[in-house]
Amino acid sequence: MSQPSSVKQSLALLQQIIEQAPAKRAVAGAPSAAELQKLLDVSLHTQGADSEQLISAAKAYLDYNPDVSQVAFFKLLYSGLNAPALLGDWVTSLSNATMHTYQVSPVATLMELELIKQWNSLIGFKQGDGVMVSGGSQANLIAMLLARHNCCPDIKTKGLQGQTLVAFVSDQAHYSSLKAANVLGIGSDNLIAVSSDDQGRLDPNCLEAEIEAALARGHTPFFIALTAGTTVIGAYDPIEPCSVIAKKHDLWLHVDGAWGAPILFSEKHRHLLAHSELADSVTWDAHKLMNVPVTAAVILVKQAGLLRQACSGGGGDYLFHSDENEAYNLGQRSIQCGRRADALKVWMSWKAVGSQGFAAKIDNLFDCKAHCIKQIESSPKLQMLAPAVYLNVLFRYQPNSELNEQQLTKLNVAICKKLKAQGTYIDYAQYKGRTGIRLILANSLCQPADIDDMLQACISAGNEISGFEM
8 A cells, every 4th residue: 555645545544543443442551662662663764665554553653652541541640532622633733834923824823812812811811921832841941031031131132141040949840940940041050949838839938038048149039930730749839928929029920830720710629729810920731631632831921022022033034024914923922933733722622612611620520539538538558648639649558557668669669560550550759758659630531430440459459569468
């Protein structure tokens, strides 16, 4: 069979791959990298291959890749299948549009602007701005760039010139802040990890002390990043007291809501992100709890126009024309030139279910979480390791009080590996020196019975590994 040369032929091959795929793939079926390299030939050659070889490769891709659509996929901050968003993703690939100007991506531009308007409304930014980005890491990078520009705009043209800028994050913050400090020339030594309290939230008193210490060293504090939904336990840093501190010292206040910002859809639970309007910028990942195909995220900014000031530069001689559509050219807000039209898949998803659909998903998952906590706390062999205010549940199997921390870590890591082999993909994580099983609730189809099955699998695996019998 020859190579596909038209859209119809490609769609026919895709349909063939889907129809021949098993109805239920393995949640996690890949062997080690060394073993998989022996099983698959992924080498490239001078001569091209026919369609049969391409189909075979696509099938292998699906066979060995985790099936993130299943309820038993509890490992990452997303799970499930979002059909309207998938349709949007396919159409986006078909059009192969880029987002630097309205001229080459007219509909997606209007959709992105509508999405930004709606996101800003949820946050509470009345005249806000924004641009879609590849993920939370880039959004957090741009937030730090905006803060740097707000503090020292001359750095854009003249560089740091010997200044020592200092940024502050929680000791539970995502590691993307380290990358941002590196890329922007801040330096990882000038990214201060502020202590968190016993709830996993950044401590405002410690933040104030760290800022004063930086000032005493003759440095220039410029950026505070809070987290809404920390990666391990889902904690929400307190915005209001940190806003007071930020205003006192004239610092940019950012909220990384990549995982936790969608809580604003839910009237029942949006209080977790109270005072979000006090932030200067917010990160929001649509490819996490909103479950559109990876990647799709946004950086939202309270002050309109600042994105263009900080990110623009070049392209005016051939790309960004001064015409009737100039105000709609989103490329001037972005650090990218070529940028995929991710707006379509997010817009399709939002249009299909409405804000109420996302709210219903969140409320259902909170019910599942409450059931999970109740079952853990009623079990003599399971122990909660941290508060669970959001959709992360960190717990561990602990059959008795005789095992030390090292033994418990080894045991719970082994449980995760055994469950993965059995068809439940869940991972382990460390929090404040203790290691446990990190459950992430992100699949809209999840029900209490699924939680019961997962917890029983943990107990059964723990019993078998530890030799502890009921």
